[in-house]
Amino acid sequence: MQRAQRNSLRLLQWMMAASLALPIALFVIAASISYTSTRDVADREIERTLDVVHEHALKVFETIDRSLAELNEVVRALSDDTIRAREPALHRRLKRLSDSLPQLKSAWIFDADGRALVNSLVSPPPEQSFADRNYFYAHIDQSIGTFIGTALTPRLPYQGARFFGVSRRRDSDDGRFIGVIQASVLPEYFESFYARIGSDPGSFFAMGRTDGAMLTHFPRLDHDLRLDPTGPVGREIAARPEHGLITVAWPSDGIERRIGYRRVAGYPIYVSAGLETSAIRARWLATIGQHLVFGLPATALLFLLLALALRRTQQIQAEAAKRREAEEALKHSQRLEALGQLTGGVAHDFNNLLTVIRASVDLLNRPQLTEERRQRYITAIADAVARAAKLTSQLLAFARRQTLKPEVFDVSERMQSLRDMLAPLLGPAIEIAMRLPTEPCLVRADAGQFETALINMATNARDAMQGKGRITFKVEPATTVPDTLADASSQTSANHGFVSVTVSDTGIGIPAARLGRIFEPFFTTKQVGHGTGLGLSQVFGFARQSGGEVTVTSEVGHGSTFSLYLPRVPPELLPQRQAPNTAPAVAGSGMSVLVVEDNIELANFAADGLTELGYSITLVDNATDALAELVLDADRFDVVFSDVVMPGMTGLDLAQAICDRGIDVPIVLTTGYSQALSQDGVAGFELVQKPYSIEELSRVLHRAARIRRVRDGAAE
Incomplete structure (x- = not known):
């Protein structure tokens, strides 16, 4: 008891130490897992936002490209003079187009010298050449499809916000260059869209050409930016040109960001979306802070409770030591009372039965006893034994040990x-x-x-x-x-x-x-x-x-x-019905039985009775000697009859050892009571309950041997 008390105190001390060490270890693990999870969540948010940004840019450029193609079809068969003659009508059409598309600042039709034939801003357009603009001269030498230029500032007399041009080449019927159709796109249109979807702190968006020139940027820049193809961003994009996710210090402000980029399908344009890594860390710290808000008080409370439990346990153990003698005395009294009730009932009934048996034996020893009286006394002994067996059976059944x-x-x-x-x-x-x-x-x-x-x-x-x-x-x-x-x-x-x-x-x-x-x-x-x-x-x-x-x-x-x-x-x-076996004792006819019984009187009773019925008996008083007999020559035995409860190796252990060694001899067990059998059953072996009669025993032995002969015959 004292050792158990010391162990309980030591356990509480270990628990106090663990109440601090374990939460710290769990917090470190949880913080690592939380950071990885927070970063994964941020990456997924970036990817989803990038999907939205890419879809938006693709639709904008497809809309502009489709509008320029329609304008080109309108003026394809018209000469410059005809276009100038129809300038008022064409001006109104271009104005309606630019007004209907919020991303457009203006729309233009240029001749081969870069002079505006029509635009959506003024009518008629002033005599001014735009041949030096990249959206114009990019088409002179060859047909390159849709061209997206760099960010430009309006040229006087035109004023307003910066823009970048999206243009297509005008060809004559024989393929000669005759001018350009151009739309001026507002970067601020994209910036306002990015501001709406980028409400999270640290949000970042950019759109640029494949040569590194930035067209729009959120947050907005005060100067033009061109990414160096040999720089960190350029190298990352060159390694995976279609799309990717990178962590870089952005060249414009040096802030480290987690950025996802994707090329707009069919256009020389990249869009990107991202978050500042400081914002991602702030999310993680907020999550960890919530854990600490609950974790720190809970850990402190647990440590305090364990400290109080340790102190209380010490007090209880001290008090228990003072009461131990009185409790032991009370338990002893209760055990004596229960034992007295149980033994009193058993003793009463067994004394009655023993009196019948003793009196019958005394009367059987009297001389000149008639056969009728002798048979009556024998019957009385048999009935008393049966009642005693029934009493034992009832006791075992109540204890659930039968x-x-x-x-x-x-x-x-x-x-x-x-x-x-x-x-x-x-x-x-x-x-x-x-x-x-x-x-x-x-x-x-x-x-x-x-x-x-x-x-x-x-x-x-x-x-x-x-x-x-x-x-x-x-x-x-x-x-x-x-x-x-x-x-x-x-x-x-x-x-x-x-x-x-x-x-x-x-x-x-x-x-x-x-x-x-x-x-x-x-x-x-x-x-x-x-x-x-x-x-x-x-x-x-x-x-x-x-x-x-x-x-x-x-x-x-x-x-x-x-x-x-x-x-x-x-x-x-429900098994098939079988005729009951009412046969009396079965003659042994030389059947060899190995009897294993440590009670010599009971062993002699079984041996004498079976010998009278014609069985050949080999008697041993322990399972070890029985196993040695079987290992020496198992073929000379037809069946093994063993008690279950014996010192050392039990009968159930003997039966299992016989099976494990592959010895082909049937096994019949007997017991009056066995803890192992009451819990696990007889494990498939034949069982004869004590007390048994020679007639019952002979039938079981004969049945076990017959099953073996039938099995061996089927195997042959």
Whole structure:
């Protein structure tokens, strides 16, 4: 006890240390995971924003490109003079176009010398050449499709915001260069769009040409920016020219950002979207801060509670040491009381049985004893032994330590077969009524113990009615076990429900104060000599060991109802009916049996009885010698008969060792009680319960040997 107390104090001390170390370690791990998660979330946001930016830019340029193509179709067959003649109408058309597209500042039609034929700003346009603009001279030497120029400042007399040109070449029918159609696009249109979708702190957007010239930028720059193809951004884009995600210090302001870029399909343009890495870290720190807000107080509280628990434990252990002697004395008294109740009941019944046996033996030793009296005394001894065996069986059943022999049977059929036995047992003044269902109600249980439990409940009902009244037996399916006063805390479930067997009487009933004790061993309200108090305890133990339950309801003056619930099994598990084996002792006919029994008197009894029946017996008193005999020459034995409970190697260990070594000899086990068998069963071996008769033993040995011969014959 003192060692356990020291261990508990040491455990609390370790827990106090762990209450600090573990949260710190968990915080470091969680912070690392959180940072990775925050960065992944930011990358996904950047990718989604980049999708929006790319889609927006693509639609803008496709719209402008389509509008320029339409204008080119309008003036394709017209000469410059004709265009000048129709300038007012064309001016209005260009103005409507620029007004309908918010991204456009103006639209222009130039001749081959760079002079404006028509524009959307003024009519008529002044005589001024724009041949030096990149959106014009890029088309002179060759047809390059749609050209997107760099950012420009309007030329006097025109004023307003900066723009970049999007232009297409005008060709004559024979392919000669005859001018340019151009649209002036406002960078601020993109910037206002970026401002709407980039509301998060640290948001970044840019759009530029493939040569590194920036067309628009958010946040806005005060100067033009051209990215160096050999710089960090240029190298990253060159490595993955279509799209990518990079972390760089942006050349314009030196701020480190996480940036995603993508080339606009069909155009020499890149769009990009990103977040400042400081903004990503701020998100992470905000998340970690939330953890700390709850984690720090919780850790401090846990440490404080453990410190208080350590102190309280020390105080409790000190107080427990002072009370230990008194508690030990009280426990000793309680154990003596329980032991006295148990041994008193067992001693009373066994003394009665031993008295019958002793008196019968004394009378058998008298001279000149008639055959009739000798047979009567032998029968009395046999009956006393049977009652003693039944008493032991009831005790083991209550303790849930009896080795049951479960089998599948129909409860209704078993009840019907018991009716003839119940009638003389209950007496002529008791009316028996049975209500049995038409459907089969199958259970897997020990049939003998089931009959004993039913008889015990019927006998209890008979005594409650003082031998006169009505007992109703009812069998029906049930889904669950109801809560009752018998055991309100115990509820058992089964896959296929339960089979309920109720025994109802019209007796005096049971007072509510006694309902909680009726299943206790040796508890009885009957007069001395009229009952042991083990009948209902056998029912309780059998029900629990079979996976079921027994409940009781009662009303004083109106009788009682006992309900036995057993787990139900499906009908397909019912075995084929076989004729009962009623044969007497089977002659040995030279069959060789290895008997393993540490009790020499019992061993001699079994050996003498089997020898008289013609069996050849080899007797050993321990499992180790038996295994040595089998290893030496197993073929000389037809069957092994072994006790289970023996010093050292048990009979069950011996049986397992025989199987593990591949020794082909049948094994029959015997026991009066075994903890191992009560928990794990007989593991597929034949079992003979003590006390047994020579007749029963001979039949089991003969059956085991016959099964071996049949198996060997089939193998041949």
